[in-house]
Amino acid sequence: MKMLVDSANISEIESLLDSLPIDGVTTNPALIAGEKRPFKQQIKEIRRLLPDHLPLHAQIIGKDCAGMMEQAKDLHDWLDGNVWIKIPVTKEGLRAIQQLSKENFRITGTAVYTAAQAVLAAKAGAGYVAPYVNRIDNEFGDGAGTVKTIVGLFSMYGFHCKVLAASFKHKGQILSVMEAGSHEATISPALFGKLASISRYRPGY
Numbered sequence: 001m002k003m004l005v006d007s008a009n010i011s012e013i014e015s016l017l018d019s020l021p022i023d024g025v026t027t028n029p030a031l032i033a034g035e036k037r038p039f040k041q042q043i044k045e046i047r048r049l050l051p052d053h054l055p056l057h058a059q060i061i062g063k064d065c066a067g068m069m070e071q072a073k074d075l076h077d078w079l080d081g082n083v084w085i086k087i088p089v090t091k092e093g094l095r096a097i098q099q100l101s102k103e104n105f106r107i108t109g110t111a112v113y114t115a116a117q118a119v120l121a122a123k124a125g126a127g128y129v130a131p132y133v134n135r136i137d138n139e140f141g142d143g144a145g146t147v148k149t150i151v152g153l154f155s156m157y158g159f160h161c162k163v164l165a166a167s168f169k170h171k172g173q174i175l176s177v178m179e180a181g182s183h184e185a186t187i188s189p190a191l192f193g194k195l196a197s198i199s200r201y202r203p204g205y
Contacts, residue, residue: 001182003184004024004184005022006186006187006188008043009035009189020196023055023184024054024057025046025054025056026164026166055083057086057108057130057164057186058079059087060085063092065093069096069100072105083106084108084127084128086109087109088109089111097121097125102125108129108164109121109122109128109129110129110130112132115146115150117129118150118163123159126161127160127162128161129163130165131165133147133165134169134173144173147181151181151182162183164182164183165177165185174191
């Protein structure tokens with residue numbers, strides 16, 4: 001399973017790239033806002049930091065299809081290389097995913113809570129879907145089970161879409177999505193540190 005780091009902090013990303021086998025970066029406007037720097041400047045610096053072969057998944061915040069498409073095109077213009085645009089899997093988001101995928105934008109359907117959402121995103125043209133594991137655990141009770149169902153459906157129906165599991169509270173959830181067959185996972189710097197620890201595993205840690 002590929003492991004990406006979920007961060008907008010340059011020093012954290014750089015440190016992890018130097019010390020662990022990181023497979024890319026995901027970020028979002030809230031993480032970037034926490035860095036107290038202009039969005040465009042920060043996102044471009046993150047992309048410059050990454051080797052060309054590693055992806056950056058970057059999220060937009062538009063509320064309707066037109067706004068999402070405009071922001072996606074701006075983001076694509078700012079960044080060179082291996083970039084995926086994260087778009088929430090809502091009715092408006094699915095409209096944007098369909099149209100942008102036809103224009104060869106690489107799309108990650110994010111804020112996924114159900115297998116049905118994931119299938120709709122894949123049918124609309126998304127190359128990745130990001131189920132929110134901890135939030136699913138809190139609201140429905142089985143985040144890893146949802147990941148397993150999505151992986152199985154994608155395989156059954158031949159969708160060329162991968163699962164990028166997201167939203168983890170503890171490393172037990174990460175192990176669970178590994179066992180569920182998630183293709184990739186995006187993990188906070190703090191949890192990466194715990195994964196690398198040799199301390200004895202306890203549920204919830």
